[in-house]
Amino acid sequence: MKRGYYYLILLTVFAAGCTSLQQKGMNQFSSGEYQVAISTFSQVLEKEPENQEANFYVAESYRLSNRIEKSAPYYEKVLQEEETFENYYYKGLSLKNQGKYEEAEEAFKSSKAFTMDDLLIAKADKEIKAINTLESIEPLWPNHKLENYELLNSPGLDYSPIVNEGYLYFTSSRGAGGVYTATGQGYTQLFRTRAEGVRVDVQNVERIPEFRNEQGLNQGAIAISPDGNTIIYARGNAATKKDLPEVSLFASYFRGGGFTQPIYLAANEEPTYWNSTPAFSPDGETLYFASNRPGGYGGIDIYKATKIASGDFGNVQNLGPEINTSGNELFPRPMENGEFYFASDGHPGYGKLDIFVAKQENGNITVRNLGPNINSLADDFGIFFTDYPKEGFITSNREGGKGDDDIYFFQDFTPKPKVVNVLLNVTTLGKTDGGDEEVLRDTRVVLYDQNNQTIDGNFSNQNGRLRFQMQPDQTYSMIASKNGYFSKSIPYSTIGKTPAPEDLIQDVTNVTLDTTIILERLILERAIVLENIYYDLDKSEIRPDAALELDKLVQILKDNPQIRIELSSHTDARASDEYNDLLSQRRAESAVQYLITQGIAADRMEARGYGKRQLIIEDAQTEEEHQVNRRTEFKVIEITQ
Numbered sequence: 077m078k079r080g081y082y083y084l085i086l087l088t089v090f091a092a093g094c095t096s097l098q099q100k101g102m103n104q105f106s107s108g109e110y111q112v113a114i115s116t117f118s119q120v121l122e123k124e125p126e127n128q129e130a131n132f133y134v135a136e137s138y139r140l141s142n143r144i145e146k147s148a149p150y151y152e153k154v155l156q157e158e159e160t161f162e163n164y165y166y167k168g169l170s171l172k173n174q175g176k177y178e179e180a181e182e183a184f185k186s187s188k189a190f191t192m193d194d195l196l197i198a199k200a201d202k203e204i205k206a207i208n209t210l211e212s213i214e215p216l217w218p219n220h221k222l223e224n225y226e227l228l229n230s231p232g233l234d235y236s237p238i239v240n241e242g243y244l245y246f247t248s249s250r251g252a253g254g255v256y257t258a259t260g261q262g263y264t265q266l267f268r269t270r271a272e273g274v275r276v277d278v279q280n281v282e283r284i285p286e287f288r289n290e291q292g293l294n295q296g297a298i299a300i301s302p303d304g305n306t307i308i309y310a311r312g313n314a315a316t317k318k319d320l321p322e323v324s325l326f327a328s329y330f331r332g333g334g335f336t337q338p339i340y341l342a343a344n345e346e347p348t349y350w351n352s353t354p355a356f357s358p359d360g361e362t363l364y365f366a367s368n369r370p371g372g373y374g375g376i377d378i379y380k381a382t383k384i385a386s387g388d389f390g391n392v393q394n395l396g397p398e399i400n401t402s403g404n405e406l407f408p409r410p411m412e413n414g415e416f417y418f419a420s421d422g423h424p425g426y427g428k429l430d431i432f433v434a435k436q437e438n439g440n441i442t443v444r445n446l447g448p449n450i451n452s453l454a455d456d457f458g459i460f461f462t463d464y465p466k467e468g469f470i471t472s473n474r475e476g477g478k479g480d481d482d483i484y485f486f487q488d489f490t491p492k493p494k495v496v497n498v499l500l501n502v503t504t505l506g507k508t509d510g511g512d513e514e515v516l517r518d519t520r521v522v523l524y525d526q527n528n529q530t531i532d533g534n535f536s537n538q539n540g541r542l543r544f545q546m547q548p549d550q551t552y553s554m555i556a557s558k559n560g561y562f563s564k565s566i567p568y569s570t571i572g573k574t575p576a577p578e579d580l581i582q583d584v585t586n587v588t589l590d591t592t593i594i595l596e597r598l599i600l601e602r603a604i605v606l607e608n609i610y611y612d613l614d615k616s617e618i619r620p621d622a623a624l625e626l627d628k629l630v631q632i633l634k635d636n637p638q639i640r641i642e643l644s645s646h647t648d649a650r651a652s653d654e655y656n657d658l659l660s661q662r663r664a665e666s667a668v669q670y671l672i673t674q675g676i677a678a679d680r681m682e683a684r685g686y687g688k689r690q691l692i693i694e695d696a697q698t699e700e701e702h703q704v705n706r707r708t709e710f711k712v713i714e715i716t717q
Contacts (some may be wrong), residue, residue: 101133104257110137111260128157139166141259142455145173145427161191165200173427175453177207199402206424213424215447216433217465219490222450224476225469225483227278228269233261235471235481236297236353236407236458244271245284245298246483254292256313261480265289266298266309273462274469274485286335287328292316296323297407297458299354299363305330306387308341308363310352325351325365329387343381343389345369350376353407353458363389364408373397374422376404398441399434407457411464419457427453431470450486494580496587498546498570503592504536504556515540516595519558526551548574554593555635561595563635598639600712609667609708616662618670622708626667629710630674640714643667644684646691648702653687661685667708682713 101116114137120130135150148170155163168183184200184207191197228234232249239245249262256263266284270277286307289295296310312323324347326338344351349369356363363381377400381389399405403422406429410416414436419429423443430451434443445451454474461468466488473481506516515538522533523544531552536542546552549571557563574587596604606629609622618626633641645663647656664683672678693701 098127098130101130105133105137107257108140109257110141112257113137126153126156128154135166139170142428144170145453146170148174159186159190161187161193161196161200164190165196165203168200168203172203172207173453175427177210181207202402209424210426213445213447215449216444217446217488218449219488220449220486221489222470222472222484222486224478225276225278225485226478228276228281229478229482231479233264233481234479234483237469237471237483238298238300238460239271239273239462239469240300241304242270242272243268244276245300247296247298250281256294258313263292263313264294264296266295271462274467274487287337293319294323297353299356301356302358302360306356306360307335307338308354308356309338310354311338312350312352320347322348323350323352325354327388341389343379343392345392355408355410357410358412362410364395364410366404366406366408373400374402374404376406378405378408378418398443404429407459409459409461411461417459419455419459426451429455429457431456431459455481492583494577494582495584496548496574496580497584498548498574499586499588500544500546500568500570501588501590502536502542502544502554503590504540504542504558505592505594506558506561507594507596509597513594516558516561519556519561519593519595521554521556521593524553524555528553546570548587556593556595557635558595560598562598562632564593564595565631565635566591566593598636598712598715600715603644603709603711606708606710610703611663611706614659616659616666618666622667623670626670627674630671630676633671633676633680638716639712640680640682640716641710642682642684642713643671643710644686644708646686646705646707646709647688648705649688649691649694649696650702653689656687657685659685660687663708 097116098120101113101120104113104116114134117130117134120127121134124130131150131153135147135154138144138147138150144166148167151163151167151170155167164183164187168180168187171180171183181204184203187200188197230248230250234246234248237244237246245266245268247264248267249264254263255261266289267281268284269281283289290311292314293311294313298307298309300307307328308325310323311326312320314320324344325341327341328335328338343363343365346369349367351365351367354363354365361383365379366376367379368376372394378395379392380395381392384390394400399416399418401420401422403420405418405420405422407419408416409418416434417431418434419431421429423430423432423445425445426448431446432443433446434441450456450470452472452474454472456470456472456474458471459468468486470484470486471481472484502521504516504519504521505513508514517536517538517540519536519540520533521536521542523531525531532544534542547570551567551569551571553565553567555563555565568591570589573589575585606625608625610619611617611622612619633639643664645660645667647660661683662685664685668681668683671681688705691705693704696702696705
């Protein structure tokens with residue numbers, strides 16, 4: 077970006093009638109004609125390579141026309157006789173913008189020896205710190221790729237594209253006529269062409285029809301309100317003193333079927349302030365722009381102005397030190413999600429302007445460089461998204477371009493993730509009275525995720541089969557239910573049952589798994605033995621191993637909230653009837669109490685001790701036979717609706 081388009085050009089009248097080549101170059105430099113001055117002083121240096129004054133003015137002309145990367149050898153010459161903070165510092169910036177970071181760091185370190193000003197020392201330290209942080213910058217979007225839009229760009233300047241209502245608007249020096257002597261480039265005007273996303277009609281580029289581009293002026297970055305009714309753009313760098321002295325913002329409004337001629341925007345405040353690079357907030361109520369007005373944090377800061385009753389913008393506010401630095405911040409781009417993109421040479425970057433994003437995180441604003449796949453040693457700025465954050469445009473004057481500033485487009489080339497479909501075949505079976513298993517058709521099975529949210533549900537077919545689609549490495553649960561049977565829930569996990577991502581070959585891999593759910597008949601007054609419910613001799617306390625078995629009954633009761641049960645306890649034939657009756661009752665009540673502690677309502681259970689009155693083995697002899705008699709059972713005594 078030729079920042080000469082934007083920077084303040086100080087005009088100083090030198091003595092008339094200067095005839096020497098060197099004096100001619102100084103006049104050109106003082107008039108802001110930096111490219112012309114470079115040519116003049118280069119003639120001086122052909123004859124006098126060590127001429128300090130000529131080397132200095134060439135170095136400064138490159139710096140002030142935003143080509144500081146070319147100034148290092150000239151500052152080096154100046155430093156042979158005049159070691160100052162400024163000369164070392166600017167040499168460091170030149171080397172940094174060439175990617176010569178080690179040499180740049182040495183120059184910044186050297187600069188500190190020639191000043192006692194704490195602010196200047198801090199300025200040099202900031203550059204040193206920025207260089208040392210470059211290795212830690214990682215791409216925000218690692219798979220985004222940037223490409224020069226060669227068919228759209230011209231040999232001159234093309235920058236700051238935006239898309240609005242099917243058109244790409246941008247600034248270009250193509251065919252504008254006249255030469256802006258600060259840079260040697262043509263004056264810039266505003267153009268448009270049809271566009272769909274990043275696909276642009278490069279054959280039908282035209283000057284904007286909304287209003288006339290001015291001759292002998294640079295028309296700069298353009299912004300269009302979300303409703304399309306307001307155009308704001310920057311204009312300045314006049315070839316005549318009759319126009320405004322600085323770059324200022326102008327607005328054109330849609331009125332009566334057309335756009336008005338551009339008018340000076342109140343947010344400029346003073347005609348001597350430089351104001352440019354406008355952008356609207358997503359709701360159109362705030363205008364963001366860059367300015368060098370007094371009271372900022374550096375050379376150029378980003379400001380915002382809010383819409384007032386007249387439709388103009390006022391109440392201008394600086395965005396603050398989280399965004400603005402002692403360097404330059406330009407080209408704001410606010411997003412609907414609260415992210416704020418902008419260009420800066422003050423935050424740690426690779427060379428000149430880099431593109432950054434500011435985000436609110438944990439109550440603080442963090443600023444991040446977009447990384448080396450977007451930014452370069454050169455100026456990178458003016459980001460605009462056509463499909464956030466997957467594609468859009470930026471501007472850059474990096475090496476390899478077609479002209480000076482060129483328009484680039486970026487797209488996301490993140491590889492599509494390889495998909496694993498987990499298909500679970502569920503078979504529903506029921507137990508017959510004889511203990512065999514049979515296909516249980518029309519069984520309702522509902523699938524839940526780990527948060528107990530319903531994902532899917534269906535009935536098993538005539539073969540007792542149904543299928544669910546699941547995700548890899550997830551935990552689920554299923555509840556199967558059918559009239560006349562106990563409902564049953566089972567956990568199911570796909571963790572470890574699919575190939576590792578790095579082992580996938582095809583784009584889509586189907587993994588088929590199988591599971592079976594067996595339901596028990598629900599018959600009133602039918603006793604069901606709870607296996608492995610043991611008590612210590614003559615004791616009624618629930619042992620840990622018995623608790624594990626009772627937990628299964630807890631699950632049955634939770635799966636079947638419509639049933640009431642009798643929980644019964646039985647003893648063996650040893651000891652008296654009275655003793656065994658009391659012991660079995662205590663054991664049954666103890667089991668019920670345990671179930672209550674697990675969340676089962678007391679009114680859903682009855683405890684009954686049968687002592688030795690319902691022996692399974694009448695003449696038990698061995699301890700194993702006594703254990704068969706010493707059992708715990710439950711039976712459904714009521715089914716509620």
